[in-house]
Amino acid sequence: MVCILPEEAFGKETPMTKRINIVLPVETIRVLDRVAPKGSRSRLISEAVLHYVESKAKSNLAERLKAGALANAQRDLEIAQEWFSLDEEAWQRTKPGRRRAR
Numbered sequence: 147m148v149c150i151l152p153e154e155a156f157g158k159e160t161p162m163t164k165r166i167n168i169v170l171p172v173e174t175i176r177v178l179d180r181v182a183p184k185g186s187r188s189r190l191i192s193e194a195v196l197h198y199v200e201s202k203a204k205s206n207l208a209e210r211l212k213a214g215a216l217a218n219a220q221r222d223l224e225i226a227q228e229w230f231s232l233d234e235e236a237w238q239r240t241k242p243g244r245r246r247a248r
Contacts, residue, residue, distance in 0.1 A: 163188075 170178070182190040215222075 178187060178190070
C-alpha cells in the first residue's frame with residue numbers, strides 16, 4: 147500500500163521530492179536498517195526503485211529483441227544465402243596479394 151501525502155502536512159515543501167507513506171515487510175525493514183543509515187533511507191529506496199525499473203526495461207528489451215530475432219531467423223537465413231556469393235566475390239577482391247581468377 148502506498149499513500150501519497152501532501153508536503154504541507156509535514157511542513158516541508160520541495161519541488162523535486164514528495165513524501166509518501168509505504169508499508170514494508172519487517173524483514174525488509176531489518177535489511178534497510180543494516181544497509182542505510184537513518185538519514186539516507188529515502189535515497190537508497192529511490193536508487194533501488196530506479197535500478198529495478200532500469201533492469202526490468204533492459205530485460206524486457208532483450209526478450210523482445212530475442213523474440214524478434216527468432217521470428218525473423220528463417221527470413222534472415224534466406225537473405226544471407228541469397229547474398230553469400232556476392233559477398234564472397236567482393237571479399238576475394240579485397241584480399242591483398244590475390245588477383246581474381248578470370
